[in-house]
Amino acid sequence: MGHTMQHTDSHPQARAVSELEAAKYIGMSRSYLAQSRMDGKRDNRTPAPPFIKIGRSVRYLREDLDNWLDSFYKLDHLGQSA
Numbered sequence: 001m002g003h004t005m006q007h008t009d010s011h012p013q014a015r016a017v018s019e020l021e022a023a024k025y026i027g028m029s030r031s032y033l034a035q036s037r038m039d040g041k042r043d044n045r046t047p048a049p050p051f052i053k054i055g056r057s058v059r060y061l062r063e064d065l066d067n068w069l070d071s072f073y074k075l076d077h078l079g080q081s082a
Contacts, residue, residue: 015062016052022060026069033060 014021023030026049036048037058049068051060 013062016054016059017062017065019058019060022049022051022065025060025062025065 017025019030019033023033033048033051036046037051039045039048041047049060050064051058053059
């Protein structure tokens with residue numbers, strides 16, 4: 001099964017994105033991503049999206065970010081219990 005590349009203005013969209021790009025993509029801060037990477041899984045904390053290391057660089061795969069976002073309950077209103 002191959003990966004399809006999406007094009008924007010004739011430039012391929014990167015599959016792996018930086019911390020800043022990932023933060024913008026998911027609507028969270030860079031500090032949240034950095035802190036959640038350091039903390040790992042903790043009770044009563046929103047889990048971090050998966051990341052990869054390429055050398056010393058941290059990267060996030062778009063499909064992992066999409067799956068991470070999809071893992072949260074979608075609410076119709078704030079009174080709804082998750």
